[in-house]
Amino acid sequence: MRPFKYSASTTINSAAQLLSANPNARILAGGTNILDLMKEDVERPDELVDINRLNLSVVKPITEGVNKGGISIGGLGKNAETANHPLIRQNFPLLTQAILAGASAQIRNMATNGGNLNQRTRCPYFYEVSMPCNKREPGTGCGAREGINRMHAIFGWSESCVAVHPSDMCVALAALDAVVKVQGSSGKVRSIPFAEYHRLPGEMPEKDNTLQHGEVVTSIEIPKNNFASKSYYLKVRDRASYAFALVSVAAAIEMNGSGIKQAWLALGGVAHKPWRAFEAERFLAGKAATADNFRQAAEMEMKQAKALEHNGFKIELGTRAIVLALTRAMNGGTA
Amino acid sequence: MMTEDTPDQELTEDEKQLFGQLLCEDQNQLTDFDEARRNFLKQITLAGGGILALQMFGKETFAGSLHEPLNAELPVNLENSVNVSFKVNGIKKSLDVDSRMTLLDTLRERLQLTGSKKGCDHGQCGACTVIVDGKRVLSCLTLAASCTNKSVTTIEGLAKNGELHPMQASFLKHDGFQCGYCTPGQICSAVALMGEARNGEVSYVTPNVRIKAAPIQLSEEEIRERMSGNICRCGAYPNIVDAIKEVHSAKPVAQNWNLVDQKELTEI
Numbered sequence: 001m002r003p004f005k006y007s008a009s010t011t012i013n014s015a016a017q018l019l020s021a022n023p024n025a026r027i028l029a030g031g032t033n034i035l036d037l038m039k040e041d042v043e044r045p046d047e048l049v050d051i052n053r054l055n056l057s058v059v060k061p062i063t064e065g066v067n068k069g070g071i072s073i074g075g076l077g078k079n080a081e082t083a084n085h086p087l088i089r090q091n092f093p094l095l096t097q098a099i100l101a102g103a104s105a106q107i108r109n110m111a112t113n114g115g116n117l118n119q120r121t122r123c124p125y126f127y128e129v130s131m132p133c134n135k136r137e138p139g140t141g142c143g144a145r146e147g148i149n150r151m152h153a154i155f156g157w158s159e160s161c162v163a164v165h166p167s168d169m170c171v172a173l174a175a176l177d178a179v180v181k182v183q184g185s186s187g188k189v190r191s192i193p194f195a196e197y198h199r200l201p202g203e204m205p206e207k208d209n210t211l212q213h214g215e216v217v218t219s220i221e222i223p224k225n226n227f228a229s230k231s232y233y234l235k236v237r238d239r240a241s242y243a244f245a246l247v248s249v250a251a252a253i254e255m256n257g258s259g260i261k262q263a264w265l266a267l268g269g270v271a272h273k274p275w276r277a278f279e280a281e282r283f284l285a286g287k288a289a290t291a292d293n294f295r296q297a298a299e300m301e302m303k304q305a306k307a308l309e310h311n312g313f314k315i316e317l318g319t320r321a322i323v324l325a326l327t328r329a330m331n332g333g334t335a
Numbered sequence: 336m337m338t339e340d341t342p343d344q345e346l347t348e349d350e351k352q353l354f355g356q357l358l359c360e361d362q363n364q365l366t367d368f369d370e371a372r373r374n375f376l377k378q379i380t381l382a383g384g385g386i387l388a389l390q391m392f393g394k395e396t397f398a399g400s401l402h403e404p405l406n407a408e409l410p411v412n413l414e415n416s417v418n419v420s421f422k423v424n425g426i427k428k429s430l431d432v433d434s435r436m437t438l439l440d441t442l443r444e445r446l447q448l449t450g451s452k453k454g455c456d457h458g459q460c461g462a463c464t465v466i467v468d469g470k471r472v473l474s475c476l477t478l479a480a481s482c483t484n485k486s487v488t489t490i491e492g493l494a495k496n497g498e499l500h501p502m503q504a505s506f507l508k509h510d511g512f513q514c515g516y517c518t519p520g521q522i523c524s525a526v527a528l529m530g531e532a533r534n535g536e537v538s539y540v541t542p543n544v545r546i547k548a549a550p551i552q553l554s555e556e557e558i559r560e561r562m563s564g565n566i567c568r569c570g571a572y573p574n575i576v577d578a579i580k581e582v583h584s585a586k587p588v589a590q591n592w593n594l595v596d597q598k599e600l601t602e603i
Contacts, residue, residue, distance in 0.1 A: 003414045006434035006480045028481065035476050036457050037439070048434070049483055080470075083534045086548065093544045100539040104564020105531070106524065107458060109470040110477070186561070240541070241563035334542045 001038050004172060004209050008050040012216055020214035025049055025100040027216065027297030029076060032103075033119040041050045042120075045252055050085035051076065056114075056218055059085045069224035075114035075181075075217035079169065080105070082113055087172075092335055094250055096171030097233035104242050116169045117180065117197065120208065121153065121272075122244055123163035134160045135205040143207075150310040154318070155271040161205030162308055165198060165273050166244050169320065170319055172233055174266040175250035178222045191221075193256035196272030205272070227252040227264070232328040235268075236321050246316045249325035252288065260284050263326070264313035270305070270318060277301040280322065289330050291323065295313040298322035336390075405444045410603075417480040423448065424492025432479045440476035442489060450490035450519045451476060461565035465489050471527035473564075488542035490519035493526060501582050502526050509578040510592050513569030521565045525579045528561050555584050 007025075009015035026034055026046035037043035056076035066118050071091060082088055099108065102116075111119075125143030132141035137308055144152055144162050152162040178194040198209045211217070214258035229329050230263040231252035237243040240332045248268035254261045265277035280297035287293045298319040305315050328335060366548030415434035422428070423446060432441055439456075442448040442465070456475045463567040465486040474487075493500035502525050505511070514519045535548030540560045551557070558576050567575065574591055581588040 001435045005415050006478070008481075028478070031478060031481070032458055032476050034474070035478065039457065048478075050478075052481060080536070084534075084548070089537065089544050091546075096537065096544045097539065098521075100537065100544075104461065105528070105561055106461060106471050106473045107476075107563045111470050149374055232543050235539075241560050332340055333545075335540075 002044055002046075004038075004045055005047040006050065007037060008053060010053045010228060010294070012054055012056070012183050013050045013185065013187060013235075015054065015216055016051050016183065016214050018047070019216075020185040022047050027051055027115075027118075029115040030078070032107050032111045033115065034173065037120060037127075037178035040127055041112055043127060049161055051216060054216075056216075057081070057112075059087055060106070061087070062221055067221045067223045070222050072181075072219045072221045073113055074219055075112065077113045078109060079111045080108040080115060083108065091224075091228055092172075092176060092233035093228060094233055095169070095172045095222070096177060097333070098168045098248075098250060099247065101235040101245075102168035106280075113169070113220055117173075117217060117220075118209065118211065119219055122166045123149075123161035126163060128247075131200055135163060135201075138204075138206050139162070145308070147308060149308040151246070151269070152308055152311055153271050154305040154314050155267075155275050156200040156310060157272065157306070157308075158201045158203065158205070159202055161272065163201070163270060164269055167274070168233070168235060168245065168248055168268055170194075170198070171218065171248055171266045171268035171274045172250045173222070174276050175231075175264040176222050176225065178220050178266075180217060181219045181323075182211055182215040183218045185213065186291050189218070190215070195276055199291060201272045208272075209298060217333070225252070225254070227254045227329075229332060230255065230329045231264075232325050232331075232333045234321055234328065236317060236326040245288055247321045248320075249321045251322070251325035251329045253284075253326065253329050255289070258288065260287050260289050260293075265297075265319060265321075265322065265326075267301075270314060277322070278305065284326075291327065294323040294326045295319070295324075331334065336448070340358065348552040377591060403519075419483050420481050421482045422486040424488060425486075434480055436479045437475055438465070438470075438477040438479050438482055438487070441479040442474060442477070448489050448491050451523075452516055452519055453518075454517065459566070460520075461524060462517050462518070464523045464565065466523055466527050469527070469530065471524050488523070490523055493522065501577070505578040505581045506575070508588060509574045509581065509588070510571070510572050511566070511575040511578040516569045517565060517569075521562070521567065521575055524562060524565045525575075525582070528558075528579070529583060531561070553580075555580070558583075 007018050024045055026045040028048040028050045034043060052075055057074040062072050062180050071087055079099050079192055083096045089096050108233045123144055128131045128134050131143040134142050142161055151202050153164050153239045174194050181189055182194045182199045199207055233250050235248040236246050245268045252264040263281050265280050267275040267277055279303040283297040283300050300313050302319050307315055339498055413433050415429055416431045417434050418431050420429040430445060439451055442451050450476055451465055452462040454460035458473045458476045463473055464471050465474045467485050469515055483529050493503060502522050506522055532551045533551050535545045538557055538560050555576055558579050577588050
C-alpha cells in the first residue's frame with residue numbers, strides 16, 4: 001500500500017473541507033472496499049479522511065418534507081445495524097433482506113450505508129492493474145468487453161465499460177424509491193433521487209455516481225409504502241452465500257383488490273447501476289398477479305437486454321428470477 | 336468413548352508420561368536440532384491421539400499466558416505515524432503506527448498476538464476475524480489508526496481464568512478443524528454469532544424478518560449462512576457446525592469421530 005496521510009474529522013464541514021482541499025483524498029468510513037482497493041493499488045489516495053466520528057448513524061422516522069412518514073437511515077449507519085433495526089425490519093423488510101444477502105456478517109458489521117452506495121465494481125479487469133480498464137485508467141480500453149465477461153452487464157453498457165454495480169442494498173433502495181442526501185463543504189444539502197444517484201458508464205466509466213468530490217452521504221431517505229407484506233429480495237449466485245450476484249431481483253407489489261395496483265422491480269448484477277425494470281412495472285400495473293403475467297412482464301423487460309460473449313445465460317436467468325421474486329413477494333416475502 | 340470432561344480416564348500411564356514430557360519440552364523452547372527432531376518424532380508417534388493431546392494441552396497452554404509480550408522490535412522509521420490507544424483483550428495499549436498498518440498486522444507484528452491469522456488479506460476468507468466493541472469484524476480491512484478508544488478481543492482473549500471459552504472447548508470436542516489456520520477466525524466469529532442470535536438478529540435465510548426481535552434458535556442452515564464469511568479450506572464445515580450447535584443449544588451434540596479404543600487396537 002502506498003503511504004497516505006490519515007486525518008480524522010469530527011464534523012461534516014471539516015470532513016468536506018479536508019476532502020475539497022485535496023483532490024487525491026478519499027473518505028474512510030467502513031474501509032471494507034477502499035482499503036482492499038488500496039492494497040491492490042487500484043486506488044492511490046495520498047490522504048484518507050476518517051469520518052467515523054461524525055454523528056451520522058441514526059435511523060429515524062421522517063417527520064416533515066416530501067418523504068414524511070418514511071424513514072431516514074444515516075450515511076454512517078452500519079449495514080448490519082440498518083438491516084436489523086426494528087423500524088426497517090417492520091416497514092422495509094425488502095431492504096433488510098437485500099442487505100443480508102450481501103457480503104458476510106463481518107463485512108456487514110463494518111460497511112456503512114453511504115459506503116455501500118459508493119463501493120466500486122468488482123470487475124476483475126478493474127481490480128487487476130496490469131489489465132486495461134477505462135474505469136481505473138480512462139483511455140486504456142476495456143479488458144472485459146472482449147475478455148471473460150460472464151459476470152458483466154446485459155443492460156446499459158457501453159463500449160467503454162461493461163462492469164456491474166456490486167451492491168445488493170442499492171437494488172432494494174432503487175425499488176424503494178429512496179432519496180440520497182449529500183452535503184459538501186459549502187454546507188449545502190443536495191437530495192438525489194436514487195435512480196439518478198448511480199450512472200450508466202457511457203464515455204465516462206470512471207464516474208460511478210453523481211456524488212461530487214468533497215461531498216459526504218449524510219443520510220438516505222426511504223418514503224413510506226404499502227407493500228411491506230408483499231416484497232422479496234432474490235439473489236442468484238454461484239454459491240449459496242457470500243458471493244456477488246449473477247442476477248438479483250428486488251420485487252414489491254401493492255394490490256388493489258385482486259389486481260396489481262403497482263409493482264416495483266429492480267435488478268442487480270446486470271448493469272453499471274441498479275437496474276429499475278420500468279417496462280415490467282408498467283406491464284404489471286392493473287394486471288392479475290398470475291405466473292403468466294409475471295413471465296410476460298419479465299420477458300418484456302429482458303427484450304432490452306444485450307448479452308456479451310459469456311453472459312447470455314443472464315437473460316433467461318433474469319427472466320426466471322423476476323418471476324420467482326414476484327411470486328415470493330405475493331407469498332408474503334418468504335421463500 | 337472419551338468425553339471431554341474426563342480425558343485422563345482413557346490414557347494409559349505410558350501415554351500420560353509421554354504427554355508430560357512433550358509439554359515439558361515445549362515449555363523449554365527447544366532450539367537444538369536433535370532435541371527438536373526427537374520432539375517432532377514423538378508428536379508424529381502421537382498423531383493418532385492428536386486431538387487428545389490438544390485436550391491435554393488445552394488448559395495448560397492454550398488458556399495460558401500468551402499475553403506476555405516479547406521484546407518487539409520497534410520500527411525505526413514510521414511514515415505518517417498515528418498514535419492509537421485502545422484495549423486489546425482487556426489490556427490498555429498505546430502505540431505509534433504507520434497510517435497503513437492494519438489492525439491485523441498491529442496485533443501480529445507489534446503486540447505479538449499471532450492467533451489472528453492472515454489468510455487472504457482482502458476480506459474474503461475470515462481468518463483474521465476479531466471482535467471489536469462486541470462485533471465480529473475483519474482485522475485485515477481495519478486500519479489500526481481507526482481503532483482509538485475501541486476494545487478488541489482476539490482468540491487469545493477468549494479463555495478466562497485458565498478455562499477455555501465454551502466455543503473453544505466445543506471446537507476441540509467436535510474436531511472443528513483440520514489444519515487449524517482458519518480456526519481462530521472461526522471461533523471469534525462463532526462467539527460473536529451467539530450474541531447476534533441472542534439479540535434476535537435475522538439473516539438472509541430467516542423465513543420472516545418482520546417478526547419482532549427475540550432470541551433465535553439457529554437451524555443448521557442459519558449457522559451455515561451466518562458463518563459464510565469464514566472459509567475453511569480443509570472443509571471441516573460439518574464439525575464446525577456441530578461445535579457451534581452444541582454451544583448455541585447448550586445441549587450435547589454427538590461427535591462425528593471416535594478415538595481408536597483398546598479393543599480395536601488389539602484387533603489390528
